[in-house]
Amino acid sequence: MKLPLSRVAEFLSATGEFDHRAIAEGYSIDSRTLRPGDLFFAVKGERLDGHDFVEQALAKGAAAAVVRKDQLARYSVKTRLLAVEDTLVALQTLATAVRRLWGKLVVGVTGSAGKTTTKEAIAHLLATRYRVLKSEGNFNNHFGLPLMLLKLQPEQEVAVIEIGMSHAGEIAALAKIAQPEIGVVICVAPVHLEFFNSVSEIARAKYELIASLPAGGTAVLNADDEYVSQFGRDFKGKVVRFGLKAPADIRAEHIQQCGALGSEFDLVVDGCREKATLPLVGNHNVSNALAAVAVALERGLTPSEAVEALRTLAPADRRGQVVQLGNITVINDCYNSNPKALNAMVDVLAAIPAKRHIVVAGEMLELGSSGEELHRRAGRHMAEKKIDVLLGVRGLAQPMVEAARQAGIRAEFVPTPETAGEWLAQETRAGDMVLLKASRGVKLERALETWQSRQAIVPSGRN
Incomplete structure (x- = not known):
């Protein structure tokens, strides 16, 4: 402004x-x-x-x-x-003043995984009816969130803001600046354990978004998450639940995965059933889409309008993008990672027919003293899903490789993403499907860049 x-x-x-x-x-x-x-x-x-x-x-x-x-x-x-x-307080103070001066609806989105995809989906659906400002990338911290709010313009009608955290109290502080009226919580998972003693503590930190909502606000909660499903108990405003399994106001039934093309499902709302097509891979993205539908319906869209908008939703940068390198399919989900998100994408990969399923997994950061064991569990999960090859990249990916190898699958370790790119250029062959996933600090996108440069192929795919 x-x-x-x-x-x-x-x-x-x-x-x-x-x-x-x-x-x-x-x-x-x-x-x-x-x-x-x-x-x-x-x-x-x-x-x-x-x-x-x-x-x-x-x-x-x-x-x-x-x-x-x-x-x-x-x-x-x-x-x-x-x-x-x-100066930081000044930045936040000005953002708070601009948000109040603007005076319209803010939707706040948080969760241990899926924040950006859900934010993008909400903005995409709402943009069919409203002029929308959305957080750019993952501008979701004490620097980025104020900068996004300062972009508010008088003609915009809704702001969809991603709210992140790595410490207790951060969401409460950011919500005080953004003043959301709708709060969306996707899930609680073992992330940032370097700064928390338990997943329960992470849940309490995520609950800060719901606690910040006004009495007339709306909490949009994942009914399938054991922690998030309980967030509405003491909330005095409106609660809308979405889910795939547990009873919910917004549900997905008869989910059919369509490989790299995404999924199809029945959207069920108040007895109304609409056939939905979602061009994002995995059940976890169906759940994210349901959260977006819940917000859209709260703002006046009909189920049929929401379903029509979902049809044209595209994955955000490095978040489930499907690209082709010749006859090799790559799921580029390397923007960030945590144990729950990694397992979800491994499940997606394993369910798609391919000659070989290859996981390139970088280490997952900020897991504290639980880091090594959580990496080992991830390796064992890949073996259970019968992944053909695991390539671990950097640091704690080493124990993940060891556990996968002990569980009976081929697993190798490389120290850098560039080395991973060299490995992919040499080892992959036509018909393979490859998943790239790692914490942001690993910069695993460099593996894809190195691989592309060695293959001398310009990638094609859905953005």
């Missing part, structure tokens, strides 16, 4: 020398991607401090820069600087 700097300074209680009539055309924390007219926030990240890049941002045409008061002395020219006590 465009704002005059005088209004920004008012919201932030900022001081300094700047043109009060100048307009902030956009907002940035990265001088590399900043556009002329943006307001630059000099926030401090894990590795870099934005205060080191203020002059670069102003030279690129920033309308002004928001800096900490204790950093003012380092700048020889102090014009176009708005001084505040804390």
Whole structure:
């Protein structure tokens, strides 16, 4: 939302020398991607401090820069600087003010897996009737969420915002900024165990989204998840449940998996039955789609309209994308991973006919002291599903490989994604189906890039 700097300074209680009539055309924390007219926030990240890049941002045409008061002395020219006590707090404060000024519906989405796919599905369905802002990529933390809210424009009618966390209290803090009226919780799974003592603690952290909703809000909950299904017990607003197995308001029945093309199922709502086609692979994505349908119906779409919109839903980048390398089919799901998500995609792979099923699985991060055992369980699960070959990539993928090998399947380990790409170029053959999955930090997409460069094939597929 465009704002005059005088209004920004008012919201932030900022001081300094700047043109009060100048307009902030956009907002940035990265001088590399900043556009002329943006307001630059000099926030401090894990590795870099934005205060080191203020002059670069102003030279690129920033309308002004928001800096900490204790950093003012380092700048020889102090014009176009708005001084505040804390730049991250300032960013979040301005986002909160813009959200209130905008004043329309925010849908918040969280869960241990499936957040981005569900957010994309909700936005896709709602866009058939409303002007929608959705989180870009996984802009779901204390930096990204405020930046997304600052993109709100007066003409937009709904915002669909992804809310992530790695520590208790984070969702509550982000929800205080976003102020969602509809909260969607997909699932609870053993992720971020480096920062939690148990899955129950993770569940309590995810519940913060429901606890943040207003009394007249709506909680959209997964009836099939043992934790999420209980989130509505003490909630005073409206509860809508979706599911494949447990009794639910929005259900999928007679699910038929169609290999790499996705699935077909009956959408059942209040006795109404509609035949649905979903171009995303796996039962877990059917569940994600049901969450999106639940939100769409709350906003006035009919079941038939929701089903029609699902037909044109596409997978998000590196989240279940199906591509072809010659006669080899690749499921590119390498954006992120955790034990539950990995097992779900292994199940998808195993159910699709192919000459060989190959899993390229990078290590799963932030699993704490349970990490090695959870990787071993994943390896055994692959053996149970009769995967032909497991290629483990980096770190804790080693015990996953060991467990899979002990359970009777071929399993190898490589230290880097680039080495995995070399292996794929040499070892795969026509008729194979390959799953790529790993935690974001592994950067497993480099395996696909290396493989493609060795094959000299331009991939074709559904985006």
